[in-house]
Amino acid sequence: MTQPNDPGERPARDWDLFPDEPHDQMPDDGPVAEVVSIETARAGRHPYPPAEDAPTPTDPETPTGARVLGDAVQVDQPGGERRDWWAELEGKASTRRRIVPLWLRSRTEAVHTLSWMGRHYAHVTGYQLTHTPLYAGRLAYRSPRGLVRLVGGMVRWTFDLEGEPVRVAAVQKADPEIYLKLSRQRDSRVRLRVPIALAVLITLLIVALIVTAAPTAAQWGTLAVALAALGVLGKPADRPLIERAVLASTVEKLTSDIVIRALTALSIPGITQAMSKNPKDAIRFVAPITRDGPGWRADLDLPYGVTVGDVLDKRDRLSGALRRPLGAIWPEGDSSIHEGRLILWVGDKDLSKTIVTSPLLKATIHDVFKGIPLGNDPRGRAVKVPLIQHNVLIGSLPGQGKTATVRELGAGIVLDPTTEGWFHELKGTGDLDPYEKVCHRYVSGIHDEAIAYAADSLTLLRKEVMRRAATLKTLPPDLCPDKRVTRQIADKRSLGLHPLVCIIDECQNLFAHATYGAKAGEDAEFIIKLGRALGVVLILATQRPDKDSLPTGISANVSIRYCLRVAGQIENDMILGTSAYKNGIRATVFVPEADAGTGYLVGATPMPKVVKSAYLDTPQTQLIADRAHALRKAAGTLTGHALGEGPTVTAPTHDLLADILSVVGPAEVKVWNEIVVARLAELRPEVYGPWMELEADARAAQLTTALKPHGIKTGQVWGTPETGGKGANRRGITRDDITTAITQRDGKQGSGTGS
Structure with missing residues (x-):
């Protein structure tokens, strides 16, 4: 065996590792010391023998830039930490952060933020102006104390009383050299300061005599400034002069440490494992944590293999980990990037304790072509539902705010005098009765006659869709280039293509009816598929979203869905669409009663959004209905039931x-x-x-x-x-x-x- 120090063993050199590479010098065997890069040595090791068909240096299939070692190709090069600056300039190796702030990317959000700032500073200014007399009184009250402090300070400065404790300490230590030095220093200071103090005192006396002798406006102003200055000097340390117009929020600022601590406390296996292996990079923040409306927003990437749905399942535990109310914690995903991108928004206030006021309460008129205000998202931003060219499905458990949502949409419909409303309230409680005076067709009840009336409405609506299709086809291209109803076409009353909105609340009582259900389901599906481009809109609300009460042909074709709290995954996906629960859009996370009126809105905005719908009580709804009746009467658009006409209910014409x-x-x-x-x-x-x-x-x-x-x-x-x-x-x-x-x-x- 050859020993390490055996002269027959030649030390390893870098050309032994790369024999095919040229070398400037190949020394003879001998005791030569060479420094070998460890990265280069490691790159030459191969755990597996090269394949027989591995590309050679002259093989056209060899990747560009790949290093060839023997018969093998090294794809991952040493020194990969070097930046590809050219690719970064082209935007291929990096993501450029937006120049425009988040709140300026949307016109609505920008207007909302600027209006909030305007209201905030207007309030601050008004508050401080009205409290000016109080501040003046405080200054006058504190001015004597300020005078005492001023005189005492001048005396201490003039006679160098600040150094007295040091001189006393020198005497106690019996150190004559230090004491004499301090005494000489004190004497020199006093000789210099006494004339200055006398000059200041004489000047102040002269000014006081002038002011008291012949007072003028300027002199009174000088006196006020002097009193104000003395009042500032006399301010107690624990009682500030000026009060805050807006009390600072007591909510803890959201930081990366708090977010990581909260996510780790959820006991999600993927997060726990990643944090134990690499706690610094397991959770990566892709943007700084910033204020976003009345709360904090954190954008982050979860560890590999962890999805936003895993976090949504434990929203209640996340609330406890962040020490904030459940109604203030709103995690959501951004699937347009990847399923692990979490957008965590933590609000200052509990959304469940917020009552959203409808902007339609004070509106004099509304245009359904511009959408209908539904409510606010957790950040306080208004959310609209585009109505024309859409159909709407609303679902929830009983008592979660479904009918209140229908009322809000109904308000926008009746305040447009060109829109024809067909309202059907199949619960029999009269929640939509205030709108009866402006509806072309209206019924309230759970009895068979009311169900038959609603079924007959769908039959008539199906015929209306067919009539409108024929009418729209005859319109010239310059008037109707896209073959769909617009505001310009709707205003031509002679064409009969004005918006027509049919609301059926508690529609499960219709579709599950033994006699009328099957035919009503067919008609509704037909209307949903073809009526959207013809100005015919169907709004369905149900508290029992199953296949018998809500035909799949309807639930699969509705474009806008609003789901308040439901019991499970099946009901969730029946309203919000297939795989909604899997993708983290889960209306099961809402708390009974506390989150009443809060739901997931899908299809009305680019991304699914949590929305707290506006609430209208019966007196408020009645005021809106009265205003709508006056509008329609002036415009001459009251028809059908609103004029007292009694339509004949026609039973299904087929058996x-x-x-x-x-x-x-x-x-x-x-x-x-x-x-x-x-x-x-x-x-x-x-x-x-x-x-x-x-x-x-x-x-x-x-x-x-x-x-x-x-x-x-x-x-x-x-x-x-x-x-x-x-x-x-x-x-x-x-x-x-x-x-x-x-x-x-x-x-x-x-x-x-x-x-």
Whole structure:
């Protein structure tokens, strides 16, 4: 074995590690000391042998800038910490921070911030001006004390009394040399200061005699300044002269240490592990923590593998970790960057204790084409709902502010005299009764007659959509270039294309109704899909968001969703859309009663937003309705129910069971659902035509849903396509089940009539 000091062993040199590289000098074997870079040595080590097809230095597939070692290519180069300044200049290797502040990027937010600053400083100025007499009295009261302090200070300065304790200490120590030095220093100071003090005293006496001899305005002003100066000198240390017009917030300033401490306390495994391994870089702040409205905003990247949803699940624990009320803690994500980007906003006040006043309460008129004010976000910024070309779905548990939200939207609708309102309140409590005097159609109740009225409204609305489509098609391109209703077109009353908004509160009582539900669901889906460009808007509110009470064709096509507190993930996604819960948009985090009126708004703003809706009580709603009635009366736009007209409620003009028997012959014992739907569409295209627009499986499911209220179940039946082909088992109906259901239904109706 060769020993380390054996002269036969040649020391390792850098050309041993890189034999293919040229060297300026290749010394002979001998005791030569060479310094080898450890990064270079490590770069030459390879844990695996090079592949046979590894690119060579002349291989065109060799990455540009890659270093070649033997037959292997080093992709990650040593010294990667060097900055690529050219790429940074081009903006490819860095993210430029915005020059414009956050609050100036939005016109609404800028106006809100500037108006707040204006109100703040106007209040401060007014407060201080009104308290000026009080401040003057305090100065006059404190001026004698100030005079005493001034005289005492002059005496101490003149006779150098400040140095007396030092001279006494020198005497006590029996140090004559130090005492004599201090005495000479004191004598020289006194000889210099006494004449100065006398001159000042004589000058003050002369000024006092002049002021008291012949007082003028200037002299009184001089006296006031002197008293003010003496009052300032006489101010107690614990009692400031000028009071604060605005008391400083007692809320603790949000810092990075507080945020990291709070997130660590959540016991999220990904955060805990990252903090234990690298506490400095586990949580990275991408921007400074700044004031954002009445609160603090922190933008940060969570550790790898941790999403915003993980933090939202523990919002209550985050509240405890930050020592702030739950209603002041509003974490949200920014999925446009990545799922780990957390925007934490901590407010000064609890949102649950805030009552948002509707701006429509004092509005004289409103334009629905500009959207309707809904409420404020946690930062106090106003949020509007764009109504035209949209439909709205509102959902929550009972008592969470759903009807109050409908009232707020209704206020914006009725204050536009060109908008026709069809309001249906299917709870029977009369929450929308103040608007009855301005509605073209109106009903309040939970009885079958009210349900039938609402179903009839959807039937009429479907016909109105078809009429408007035909009318819009005839308009010239210069008037209607985009084939959609605009304010210019809506103002032409002769065209009949004015905004028409239909509200159905507690719509689950309609869609789940055994008689009218199926047809109402079809009509609503048709209106939602086609009416948005024609000025027809549907606003639905429900407290039971499930597949039976809210057809999936409706929930899947509504563009604006507002979800107040709900019980679970299924209800959350029924209102806010599929995967909303997974993406961290969770209306389950709201606290019962405390967060009443607070919900997630999706579709009205670029990103989902928490909004506290404005509250209108019954007297306030009545004032708005009275104002709207006067507007419409002056404009001549009162129609229908508002004029006392009694519309006739028309029941559905078709019988699904009878229609099925008419298209399924007695010889057909069992028939596929898709075949029945195709035949029904040929029989009544205006009723069953939309079913044919669905996929084959969806058609079968549509018929199954329509038959469920009649107690008829579908199942797997054997059949063959009408165009020919192989037989198969598919979902279908049995004709005898239809016949039996009709017999039972007619028997019940006959029994009820006879009694």
